[in-house]
Amino acid sequence: MTSAQDPDKELVQRIQNGDRPAFNQLVLKYRNRVMGIAARMLGDRGEAEELAQDVFVKVYRALGDFQGAALFSTWLFRVTANSCLNHRRKRRAEVRILDGAGDAALAVADPSSNPHQLLEQKELRIALEKSIQSLPEEQRIVLILRDVEGLSYEEIADSLELELGTVRSRLHRARLQVQAGIREKFSLDGRRSDRL
Amino acid sequence: MNCQDVRELSSDYLDRRLAPHELSALEEHLGVCPDCRREIEALRATISLLGSLDPVETSADFLSRVHRKLEKESRLSRIRGWLLEPIKLKVPLEITALVLVGILVSHLYYRSPELAKESRLSVPPESPQAAGDSTAERSREAGGREVHERDRAEPKRRSEAAEPAAAAEKSLDAVSRAAAEEVVADDVASYEKKVQALLAQMGGRILGQEGAADSVLLLTVELPQSRQAEFLASLKEGRAAEVQAPKSKPQALQGLKKEAEDKRDPPATGRIAESRAPSALEQSPRKDQPMVRLQLRILPKK
Incomplete structure (x- = not known):
């Protein structure tokens, strides 16, 4: 998708013309995605x-200088990714997993699942989150943007200012590592390792 | 294509990013390799799980907290602006203001002999040796005062010895001040002597002088306020018509009278009338008598 087809173009222009409600719309549209990237990158x-x-x-402060050379969402995710990486560099703290509240968010209600299945599903997702947290941050951000947020390779390359080949290789290594982490968890439990 | 190649291309395969010839080669291998098929399916399940992760939702007041941060940023930005803007804007303004103040002070300094005098009095008197060759020093017996003149190009270096009549200087607060008077004289030096004589007659004196006797001479004089009008009238009279030589006999006017008699016919300018004999009171002003200071600019006749 080119910047000319940016679905946020009109909103951005309205904000640039001083329309505060348009900014509110943009925040409401993207807040959970930004929050998701930040939560999985920071683990808190x-x-x-x-x-x-x-x-x-x-973004609000810098929007006046946004020329629309890239999609607004690409630019937003770039700001988010850079903020996360800078934050982590400053903090230099141990990698932490999402707390209980975060874990609760992972439990997806599936009407077809019985309580045992729900518990298994929850454990699986916690294991998945832990595996994500254990990734090197340069792989983690690529995996989150691609497999959690659904960005294209090109959008990720633009957001992180990486070559496409780098995006491909980092993504593949990250996936294999997450897969290995889940396998390890469930092979120790003796459950579901055959599927992963 | 072998198993290792397939494992390397598995992500691209699942994301449909393989070139047609790669895709056909990989699918051909999968058709004959159950291990690779299992690995591909396991990776597909992992990706599917990642995609099914729920969004991590923000708090309910997320938007209002963003706005609070924006407001806080605006306040900080304004403060930062006040603190840092001078670098861009206020410094030039301050420099401009300083330059303007400097010009004003300089202007006042040259226009107001009182300021210049007070400025000089605040500097310790220089010795004649220190004054150097460029200094035209002249000592004058006028109320026991000594005036050091320096090069006009360096007025700030001028200093004047403190007067013995310090008490008279202290009374300057009560002295009214007047604007400069200009007169044209054939002989500036001679005219200066006549002014001195006239002042002596009226109980006044010359406080200071700037310039050279052969060019423009600026005199700062002091006299009783009650005699100011008379003094100025004498000056005007001297400029407009024949000025009579002094008829009184004060010691300081003896030479002046003689000169006046010698030059009875020459041009009126540069001569000062002595209208009446000064009284003892006039020649020696009382300390509580209000004094006035005047500036007299004596221009040589061209």
């Missing part, structure tokens, strides 16, 4: 929420 919900707010403040 509280810090992720603060960072996500800061991302929108930065």
Whole structure:
């Protein structure tokens, strides 16, 4: 998708003309995606929420200079990714997994599942989140943007200012590592390892 | 294509990013390799799980907290602007203001002999040796005062010895001040002597002088306020018509009278009338008598 086809073009122009409600729309549209990237990159919900707010403040301040050379969403994810990487470099803390509240968010209600299946599904997703957290951050951000947020390779390359080949190789290594992590977890439990 | 190649291309395969010839080769291998098929399916399941992760939702007041941060940023930005803007804007303004103040002070300094005098008095008196060759020093017996003149191009270096009559200087607060008077004289030096004589007659004196006797001479004089009008009238009279030589006999006017008699016919300018004999009171002003200071610019006749 080119910048001329940017679905956010009109909203961005309205914000650039001083339309505050348009900014609110943009925040509401993207807040959970920004929050998701931040939460999985930082591993802490509280810090992720603060960072996500800061991302929108930065975006609002810098939107006057946004020329539309890339999609707005690509630019937004670039700001988010850079903010996460900078935050982690500053913090230099141990990798933490999402807390209980985060875990609760992972439990997807499936009407067809019985309680045992729901518990298994929840455990699986917690294992998945842990595997994501254990990735090197340069692989993790690519995996999150591609497999969680659904960006194209090209959008990821633009957002992270990487070559396409780098995106491909980082993504593949990340996937294999996550797969290995889940396999390890469930082979130890003796469950579901055959599927992964 | 072997198993290793297939494992390397599995992500591209699942994301449909293989070139047609790669795709056909890979699918051909999968058709005959159950291990690779299982690996591909396991990776597909992993990707599917990642895609099914729920969004991590923000708090309900996320938007209002963003707006609060924006407001806070705006306040900080304004403060930062006040602190840092001078670098871009205020410094030039301050420099401009300083330059303007400098010009004003300089203007006042040259226009107001009182300011110049007070400025000079605040500097310790220079010795004649220190004054150097470029200094035209002249000492004058006028109320026991000594005036050092320096090069006009360096007025700020001028200093004047503190007067012995410090008490008289202290009374300057009560002294009214007047604007400069200009007169044209045939002989500036001679005219200066006549002014000195006239002042002596009226109980006044010359406080200071700038310039050279052969060019423009600026005199700062002091006299009783009650005699100001008379003094100025004498000056005007001297400029407009024949000025009579002094008839009084004060010691300081003896030479002046003689000169006046010698030059009875020559041009009126540069001569000062002595209208009446000064009284003892006039020649020696009382300390509580209000004094006035005047500036007299004596221009040589061209």
